[in-house]
Amino acid sequence: MSFLGPSSMEKISDPFCLPDSPVVVGYEKVADAEKRIKSGIVRTPCTRTRLSDKLGFDLYFKKEYTQFTGSFKDRGALYALLNLTNEERAKGVVTTSAGNHAQSLSHQGALLGVQVTVVMPRHAPLVKVNSCKDLKANIILHGERFDEAMLFAMNYGKQHKLLYINGYDHPDVIAGQGTTGIEIIEDVPDVDYVIVPVGGGGLAAGVCVAVKHHRPNVKIIAVESERCPSWTTAVNNGRPIPCEISRLGAKDSVADGLSVIEVGHNAFATANSLIDKVVRVSEDFITVAILKLLESEKAVVEGAGAAGFAAILSGQLPELNGKKVACILCGGNIDVNVLGRVIDRALMMEGRLCRFNCVISDNIGGLSQLLSTLAESGASVKDIVHDRMSLPSYVYKTCVRLTVETRDATHAVEMRRRLLEIYGKDLHWKTD
Numbered sequence: 211m212s213f214l215g216p217s218s219m220e221k222i223s224d225p226f227c228l229p230d231s232p233v234v235v236g237y238e239k240v241a242d243a244e245k246r247i248k249s250g251i252v253r254t255p256c257t258r259t260r261l262s263d264k265l266g267f268d269l270y271f272k273k274e275y276t277q278f279t280g281s282f283k284d285r286g287a288l289y290a291l292l293n294l295t296n297e298e299r300a301k302g303v304v305t306t307s308a309g310n311h312a313q314s315l316s317h318q319g320a321l322l323g324v325q326v327t328v329v330m331p332r333h334a335p336l337v338k339v340n341s342c343k344d345l346k347a348n349i350i351l352h353g354e355r356f357d358e359a360m361l362f363a364m365n366y367g368k369q370h371k372l373l374y375i376n377g378y379d380h381p382d383v384i385a386g387q388g389t390t391g392i393e394i395i396e397d398v399p400d401v402d403y404v405i406v407p408v409g410g411g412g413l414a415a416g417v418c419v420a421v422k423h424h425r426p427n428v429k430i431i432a433v434e435s436e437r438c439p440s441w442t443t444a445v446n447n448g449r450p451i452p453c454e455i456s457r458l459g460a461k462d463s464v465a466d467g468l469s470v471i472e473v474g475h476n477a478f479a480t481a482n483s484l485i486d487k488v489v490r491v492s493e494d495f496i497t498v499a500i501l502k503l504l505e506s507e508k509a510v511v512e513g514a515g516a517a518g519f520a521a522i523l524s525g526q527l528p529e530l531n532g533k534k535v536a537c538i539l540c541g542g543n544i545d546v547n548v549l550g551r552v553i554d555r556a557l558m559m560e561g562r563l564c565r566f567n568c569v570i571s572d573n574i575g576g577l578s579q580l581l582s583t584l585a586e587s588g589a590s591v592k593d594i595v596h597d598r599m600s601l602p603s604y605v606y607k608t609c610v611r612l613t614v615e616t617r618d619a620t621h622a623v624e625m626r627r628r629l630l631e632i633y634g635k636d637l638h639w640k641t642d
Contacts, residue, residue, distance in 0.1 A: 219361055219362060219365045220365065221361065222361075222364040222365060222368055224364065224374055224376055224379075226376065226379075226380050226381060226476075227376050227379045227380065227474060227475055227476055228475065229449070229450070229475045232475040232476045232478070232479035232480075233381045233476045233479070233480075234476075234479050234480050235381050235384045235385055235388070235415060235416065235419055235476065235480045236419065237388075237419050237420065237423040239381065239382075239385040239388075240385045240388035240389065240391075240392065240416060240419050240420050240423075241392075242385070243285070243289040243382070243385040243386045243388065243389055244388075244389045244392050246289060246292055247285060247288045247289050247292070247386060247389065250284075250288045250318065250321070251277060251278075251284050251285055251288060251389075252276055252277050252278060252284070253393060254272060254273045254274050254276050254277060254390075254393070255272075255273050255276070255397075256270050256271070256272040256273070256393065256394055256397040256398060256536060257270060257271060257273070258270050259271050259506065259507060260506065261502070261506050265522065265530075266530075266531045266532065267530045267531055267532055267533050267534070267535055268533070268534045268535065269522070269535050269537060270394075270397070270398050270401070270534070270535065270536045270537070271507065271509075271519075271536075271537055271539050272390065272393070272394055272536055272537065272538045272539065273509070273539055274390065274515070274538060274539060274540045274541065275509065275510070275511055275512075275515055275539055275540070275541055275542025275543075276542075277314075278317060279310070279313040279314045279317050279341070279543075280310070280313070280541060280542045280543040281310035281313070281314065281467075281515070281540060281541035281542065281543060282310075282387060282390055282413055282538070282540045282541065283310045283311045283313070283314035283315075283377065283387075283541075284314045284317065284318065285386040285387050285389050285390065286311075286314075286377075286380070286382065286383030286384065286385070286386030286387045286412060286416070287311060287314035287315040287317075287318045287319075287375075287377075287383070287386070288314075288318045288386060289382050289383070289385060289386035290315075290375050290380055290382040290383050290386065291303070291315070291318050291319060291322050291324055291375075292322075293382050294324065294373070298373045299322070299323070299324050301371055301372055301373070302319075302324060302325035302326065302327065302372050302373075303315070303319070303324060303325075303326055303327070303372055303373045303374070303375050304326075304327040304328075304329070304363050304366055304367040304370070304372040304373070304374050304375075305326070305327075305328055305329070305363065305374065305375045305376070305377055306328075306329050306330070306356065306359045306360040306362075306363040306376075306377065307328055307329075307330060307334075307377050308330065308331060308334055308335075308338070308356060308466050308467055308469065309330065309334050309335055309337075309338025309339070309341075309342075309466070309467070309543060310338065310467055310541050310543060311377030311378070311383075312326075312328040312330060312338065312342045312347065312349075312377075313338060313341045313342055313345065313543070315328070315347075315375065315377070316328065316341075316342045316345035316346070316347035317345050319347070320345055320346055320347075325348070326347045326348070327347065327348040327350065327363075327366070327367075327370075327372060328342055328347050328348065328349055328350070329350045329351075329352055329359045329360070329362050329363035329366065330342075330349065330350070330351055330352075330359060331351070331352070331353050331354060331355060331356055331358070331359045332351045332352070332353065332354060333354065333462075333466075334351065334466070335466060335543065335544070335545045335548070336545055337543055337544070337545045337546070338543050339351070341543070350362070350363075350366070355469075355471065356469060356470050356471065357452070357471055357472065376474065377410065377412070378409065378410025378411060378412035378413075378470065378473075378474050378477060379410060379411070379412060379473075379474025379475060379476045379477050380412075380476075381476055383412050384412045384415045384416045384419075384474075384476060384477060384480060385416060385419075386416070387412050387413045387415070387416035387417065388415075388416025388417060388419050388420040389416070389420070390413065390416065390417055390420070390538060391404070391416065391417035391418070391419070391420030391421040392420045392424075394417075394421065394536045394538075395420070395421060395424045395425060398534060398536050399425075400534055401425070401428055401534050401535070401536050402428065402429065402533040402534045402535065403428065403429045403430075403431060403529075403530060403533055403534075403535045403536070404417060404421055404428060404429070404430050404431070404535075404536045404537075404538070405431045405433060405518040405519075405521060405522070405527075405535065405536070405537040405538065406430065406431070406432055406433070406518060406538050406540075407432075407433050407434075407465075407467075407468060407514050407515070407517040407518050407538065407540050408432040408433060408434050408440075408441045408468070408473070408488070409434070409435075409438075409440070409467055409468035409469065409470040409473075409514060410440075410470040410473055410474050410477060411440075411441060411470075411473040411474050411477030411478060411481060412474060412477050413538070413540060414430070414432050414441075414477065414481050414485065415474075415476070415477040415478075415480040415481035416480075417430070417538070418430050418480070418481040418484035418485060419480060419481075419484070422484050429486040429487070429529075430481075430484060430485050430486050430487075431485075431486065431487045431488075431489065431518075431521070431527065432481075432485045432487070432488045432489075433488075433489055433490075433491055433517045433518050433520070433521040434468060434488065434489075434490055434491075434517075435463055435465045435468040435469065435490070435491065435496075435514075435517065436490040436491060436492045436493070437455060437462075437463045437465075437469070437493070438453060438455050438463065438468060438469045438470065438471060439453050439490055440452075440453045440470055440471055440472055440473045441473050441478075441485075441488055442488055442490065444472075444473050444478050444482075445482065445488065449475075449478070450472050450473045450474065450475050450478050451472060452471045452472045453471050453472065455469075455471060463493065463513065464493055464496055464497060464500075464513035464548065464552060465493075465496050465512075465513035465514045465516075465517055466512075466513065466514065467512060467513065467514030467515070467540075467541055468513075468514045468517060489521050489524070489526045489527065491517055491520040491521050491524055491526075492520075492524070494555075494559055495520040495521075495523050495524045496513050496516055496517060496520045497513075497552045497555045497556040497559065498520070498523055498556045498559055498560065499511075499516035499517070499519040499520035499523055500512075500513065500516045500544075500549075500552050500553075500556065501552070501553055501556035501557065501560075502519070502523070502556075503516055503519060503539070504553070509539065509542070510542050510544065510549070511539050511541070511542050511544070512541045512542055512543050512544040513544070513552075514540060514541055515539045515540045515541040515542055516539065518537040518538055518539070518540075519537055519539070522535075522537065557615075560618065560619060561616060561618055561619030561620070561621070561622040561623070562615065562616055562617065562618060562619075562622070563592070563613065563614075563615060563616075564589075564613070564614045564615075564616055564622050564625070564626075564639075564640075565611070565612065565613050565614075565639075565640035566611075566612060566614075566626075566629075566637060566638060566639045566640055567597075567609055567610070567611050567612075567637075567638040567640070568580060568609070568610055568612065568629070568633055568636060568637050568638070569607055569608070569609050569633070569636035570607065570608060570609075570610060570633070570636070571606065571607060571608075572598070572605075572606050572607055572608040573606055576608070577610065579632075580610065580633075583628060583629060583632060584612075584614060584625070584629075586628075587621075587624065587625040587628050587629075588616075588617070588621065588625075589614045589615065589616050589621075589625050590614065590615040590616075591612060591613075591614055591615075592613045592614060592615050593612065593613040594610055594611070594612050594613075595610065595611045595612075596608055596609075596610055597609040597610070597611060626639065
C-alpha cells in the first residue's frame with residue numbers, strides 16, 4: 211500500500227463539511243439516530259453524585275465512559291456507518307482521530323463488516339492506538355497535530371477511493387452524539403443546566419439540538435481546554451478558524467480529546483446560537499477533576515471526559531448553586547502511566563503530596579531528628595534520597611530530598627511551619 215509524502219498532499223474539501231455552506235443539524239435527524247442506533251450502543255446511566263451535598267447543587271454525571279469503547283463516540287460512529295451506501299461499505303472508510311472516534315469507528319465497522327483506516331497524530335495515547343489495532347483497523351500515525359493528521363487522511367482517502375468520515379463535524383456524527391442529550395432529558399427531566407466538553411464541537415452541537423428541542427429553557431455550558439480554545443476563537447471571529455494554541459502546545463495537554471484547533475463548521479452553525487456560556491479550564495483543574503472522580507465515583511475518566519467537572523471545581527460557575535445540573539463525562543480512555551502522573555500532580559495541588567529539600571547534619575541522629583519531626587506532624591514519608599554531592603563545602607552535612615504525604619493543604623501548611631521552626635533557611639520547598 212503506497213503512502214503519501216508531504217509534497218504530494220493537497221488541501222481537499224470534505225463534501226460533508228463545507229465552510230461556505232455548513233449544515234445545521236435538526237432534531238429530526240437526532241431522533242432518527244436515536245431509533246436506529248439504540249440496539250448498538252450502551253444506554254449509559256445519568257446518576258446523582260454524592261458530591262452534590264458538598265457542591266451545593268444536584269449534580270448528575272452522564273457516564274459516557276461506560277460505552278463499549280469508553281466514550282460517547284460510539285453513537286455518531288454507528289449512525290454514520292449505518293447511512294453508508296452498499297458501495298461505500300464495500301470500499302471502506304477513512305478518518306482522523308486522536309483516539310476515541312477511531313476506536314468507535316473501528317468497533318462499529320468491525321460489527322458491520324466495514325474496513326476502517328484511521329490516521330492518528332503521532333502523540334495519540336498508546337491505549338487508544340492499541341485498542342484500534344485490537345479492533346482490526348488499519349492504523350497510520352502521522353503528524354504532530356490533529357490538523358496535520360487530517361490533511362494526510364483526506365489525501366489518503368482520495369488516493370484509495372475511501373469515504374472520509376469527520377469524527378466531530380459530519381452531520382450523521384453530530385446527530386448520533388445528540389442522542390446523549392435525549393437520554394439526559396429522559397433521566398433528569400427537570401434539569402436546569404447541561405455541561406458538555408467541546409473540542410471539535412460535535413458532541414456539544416448534538417446535545418444542544420436534543421436538549422433545547424425538549425427543554426428550551428435549559429442552559430447549555432460548553433467547556434474547552436485553556437490550551438486549545440477553538441470554540442471561543444470561532445465565536446470571536448464569527449466562524450471557525452484555527453485557534454492559537456498555548457506556548458505549551460495542545461499535544462502535551464492531558465485533555466488530548468479536546469485538542470482540535472478548529473471546530474467543525476457544521477457543529478458551529480448548529481450550536482453557536484444554542485450554547486449559553488463557554489468557559490475555559492486549565493490543566494491543573496482537569497487533573498484534580500480526574501482524581502476526585504476516581505476517589506468519589508470510582509470512575510476512571512480521561513482529561514477531556516473530566517473537563518466539565520473541572521469547570522465546576524474551577525469556581526467559574528456560581529450560577530449552578532441550588533440548581534439541577536447534568537455533566538457529561540464523555541470518555542475514559544486514559545493511559546495508565548499518564549493516570550499515575552495525573553494523580554501525583556493532583557495530590558500536590560491539593561496539598562496531599564509535598565516535596566522539599568532539607569539540609570541536615572550527616573552525623574548520627576541528623577536524619578532521625580527530621581523523620582521524628584515528620585512523624586510528630588502526622589506526615590508519611592513516601593520517598594527519601596540522600597544527596598551528599600550537592601554540598602561539597604560541608605563535610606558533616608547532607609541534603610535529603612523528600613516526598614511526603616499529608617492529609618490536606620491545611621495539614622501541609624502546619625507541617626511546613628514546624629519544619630521551618632527547626633531548619634529555617636535549610637528547608638527548600640518544591641511547588642512542582
